[in-house]
Amino acid sequence: MLSSKKAVGRGSATRKYDLLTILGTYALSQGKTLQRQTLRLICLITARYNWQNDHLSVGQTEIARLWSVNPRTVKREMAAFRDRGWLVEKRPAARGRVTLYGLGIARILDDTREVWEKVGPDLVERLTPEPQSAEPSKVIPxxxxxxxxxxxxxxxxxxxxxxxxxxxYRSWFAALEPLEGGAGELVLKAPSAFHATYVTTHLMPRIESALRSVAPGSRCRIC
Known part of the structure; x- marks a missing residue:
């Protein structure tokens, strides 16, 4: 699974390609402005991102040359990536030292979730968190x-x-919002059509089981 952790170790190559693939697929589903902006990030990641350390440290002049733009455009685009949460500032620029960034992988995954299914069910399965094991976990929650x-x-x-x-719950249920429904009906609004389809197709039995426990005879609908 590609998580917010660094894409290193076993399966790291697949995780890197998954991230670049969903960024590219997302870009192609958007308008020209966002397409170009996302392509610029993909180019920057491919050319200069250190996957091992989660470091992206490149001067604006070098980025401008890489993107074939002027420094003013670089400053605007990097600010947009920070605002969106796709880049996280780890260390500000100082005399003789450029800004150090990390990738906001968790936010990128969240923003591109609606296009995962366009890549294929194998990618959806890789990116969807696995059920927790009954054995004690050594991973920090x-x-x-x-x-x-x-x-x-x-x-x-x-x-x-x-x-x-x-x-x-964090990945799929937390984003659902309750709407007013009829008697004995739980109506939940998903943030996107893909989210609604995935929950309805793969996770509805979990919701219905919990619903039966607290309100027997009730039904649920995702919209």
């Missing part, structure tokens, strides 16, 4: 995601889903 209020139907269902698999 991610920060907890805030849950909906427990006095709501979705809040009680979300609590069970999070306890069952926190990583899966």
């Amino acid at each position: 991610f920060p907890q995601v805030s849950l909906p209020p427990e006095d709501t139907l979705w809040g009680r269902v979300a609590q069970l889903l999070s306890l069952e698999d926190a990583a899966l």
Whole structure:
């Protein structure tokens, strides 16, 4: 699985290609401005990103030459990448030293999730967090995601889903928002059509199981 960690070690080559592939696929699904901007990031990653250390340290003059633009354009584009969370500033520029960046891999994955299925189910499977093992984990857990209020139907269902698999909840369930539905119906709005399709196709049994536990006879619908 490609995670927010550095793409090194066993399977690192696949993780690198997965990241570049989803960036390219995402770019091709967007308008010309975002296409060009994302292509510039891909070019910068391919040419100068250090996967081992999660370091991107390149001067604006060199970037301008690489992109065939002027330094003003470089400054604007790098600021846009920072604002979007695709680049994370690790060390500011100083006299004789350029800014050191890292890749915001978690944010890139989140922003490009809607195009994963266009690449293929194998990539979706690689990028989707695996269910947690029953054996004790040595991996440091991610920060907890805030849950909906427990006095709501979705809040009680979300609590069970999070306890069952926190990583899966963060990746797919946390982004769902409850809408007003009919009696005995839980209606959830997904952030994108791809997200809605994936949850409906692959994860609906988990939601329905939790829903039966807190409100027997209720049904769920994703939109």
